[in-house]
Amino acid sequence: MGAYVLKRLGQSLITVSIVVLTVFLLLRLMPKNGYFTREDYVNMDRDARTAYLRNLGVLDDPFTQFGRFLSGLARGDLGRSITVYPRSPVLDVIGEKAPYSLWFGLAALALSMALGLGLGILMARFKDRFPDGAGTVYVTIVRAIPSLIWLFFIQQWVTALLGWPMVFYEDRPVSWVLPTISLALSGIAWYAIWLRRFMVDEENKDYVKFAVSKGLPWKRVMRGHVLRNALVPLVQYFPQQILLTIAGSLLIESIYSIPGMGGLLVSAIRQQDNPLVQALVLLYSVLGVVGVFLGDLLMVLVDPRIKLAESSGKGAAA
Amino acid sequence: MSGDTILEVRDLRVSFSLRGRRLTALRGAGLDLRKGETLAVVGESGSGKSVLAKTFLGMLDRNGRVDSGSILFDGKDLARYNKEREWLGIRGKRIAMIFQDPMTALNPLKTVGEQIREAAALHRGLDRVASRAVVLETLSRVGIPEPELRYRQYPHEFSGGMRQRAVIAAAVACRPEILICDEPTTALDVTVQAQILDLIKSLQRELGMTVLFITHDLGVVASVAQRVAVMYSGQVIEEGSVREVFYDPRAPYTWALLASLPQLGVKGEELYSIKGTPPSLFKEVVGDAFAPRNPRALEVDFKHEPPVFPVSDTHWARTWLLDPRAPRIEAPETVRRLRARLARGGAGAAATGGADTGKGGAE
DSSP states (O other): OHHHHHHHHHHHHHHHHHHHHHHHHHHTTSOGGGGSOHHHHHHOOHHHHHHHHHHHTTTSOHHHHHHHHHHHHHTTOOOBOSSSSTTOBHHHHHHHHHHHHHHHHHHHHHHHHHHHHHHHHHHHHTTTSHHHHHHHHHHHHHHHSOHHHHHHHIIIIIHHHHTOOSSOOTTOTHHHHHHHHHHHHHHHHHHHHHHHHHHHHHHTSHHHHHHHHTTOOHHHHIIIIIIHHHHHHHHTTHHHHHHGGGGOOHHHHHHTTOOSSTTHHHHHHHTTOHHHHHHHHHHHHHHHHHHHHHHHHHHHHHOTTOOSSSSOOTTOOO | OOOOEEEEEEEEEEEEEETTEEEEEEEEEEEEEETTOEEEEEOOTTSSHHHHHHHTTTOOOTTEEEEEEEEEETTEEGGGOOSHHHHHTTBTTTEEEEOSOTTTSSOTTSOHHHHHHHHHHHHHTOOHHHHHHHHHHHHHHTTOSSHHHHHHSOGGGSOHHHHHHHHHHHHHTTOOSEEEEESTTTTSOHHHHHHHHHHHHHHHHHHTOEEEEEESOHHHHHHHOSEEEEEETTEEEEEEEHHHHHHSOOSHHHHHHHHTOGGGSOTTSOOOOOOSOOOOTTSOOOSOTTGGGOTTOOTGGGTSOOOOEEEETTEEEOOGGGSTTSOOOOOOHHHHHHHHHHHHHOHHHHHHTTSOOOSOOOO
């Protein structure tokens, strides 16, 4: 077990390093003009521009720059934003925005799980009957219609109907509700459709027939056997989903003016804000890799057939 | 071999709706199960063996229903049961069933002990400690060594034979009166098959159970059963003691079935196989369902369904050949050869050939 965890951590470190190095080098292929805000570029003469670039460090060869990035990282310093939030430390920018995305994301995830798993159970329980059909209609609408359409619909019409604010206010909890629901809608569909599918799969297995033949009431078979086994393939994704809520949603945060992480990476890339892009890529890849790893560990807990070991020898850790 | 009838099936009709069409799986099947006996139900795939057994537990698939007929058990007509609550007093408690494939019959994510315990606790109203003791006792009874350890293990840590023992333990933990075995050895190695058959036989003796044994392996029939019911196209077409059905078969389908036993073939000769396929059960069957495949069929076979004709007190068949007006038609030569062999070696030896060695288990 211990050896396996160490090995996986080592592999994770390699994965993250490759991702970060690749992005780092790609950023260095961008034209140098990108490092200026429009104003600065106009106001500076050629020498001032060169001095500015030298000051940023982007004129050195890429590997020297990468070394500098790593030594900064070791000191916990990810540099300062260049163009998006000029001269603010990157960590401060992220630290300020992340909580919004995190709280909205976690609330939406909790809502998705509660409603989505509930809907999935209902759909499986009443397969081919009304609840299943209604659930399928919901899932189809959410997945087939571009989210922008229903997101705007909710923002324009539902707010008007309820008399609620159209944008996010930090001090008015009622304005938090619709963004959370909007954020949860596709998650609900995801959980419902997959849980339904896995439950129906399990229901048709021989062990369910045998459990029924033992005389267990159907409800108990559904709860103790079918539902429990159907959750197993979903469990793997829980940690990733929880960790990556921090990345926020570009669409929802922008239409409700939530100052979260949603659009940050996109604007950082567009405005060639190297330190900010590097920090975000590092953060997201670490969270992604850690999420997958935790998912694998969780699978070991819920499925006795999975063992954390290379060879399936007798002494395999369990 | 007489004794009280514990389960009596009369004229049972079961149909399934499949994409708007009705498939009649049982067309008036009848059967007597006597207390303490082992009755083998034989027949090819699709003959309705498993459907028949499932009706005893109310476990037809959702699209199936009992149209008419009765299943009398302890003064009650199970054919009329349609609520889960009614079945819960029977299923697993008084009538239990074990299935064909032990590799898939257990939930892979629950310990074997827990899967046996949940039924035992429910039916016998026992708490965790007491039901656990029952499970441990049952595990050793079915020949699973180290029950304490095995209790905590998961199905994937069991071999195929051990899993079938665990499945049997789950079925007998509640001391059912009737145990239905639906081809319990088909999915197992030949060597393990014999052990499982022995286990079922000894459990039956110890616990005084009545066993209904579904199989298509006539060798197995001879080694476990006292009586046989032969099924074809949703009907029981011949029922009698093993000796009667093997020595003196009357229905042409039984002849054909026996003639296709590989053990009866003569080296170098082509093995007999029944030509054609069973009739479609989507359509109404007219006359004797086997007539189109029967080279010796009478004219009446194509027009009227044969009724049940008694051969002796314990033996009956559904064939017009038993009608006093019917011409005398002899069983085919291979079947007569079986009779000769039986006369020499006894039922078990001839019919089982090499498939089953009878003794020699783990116990």
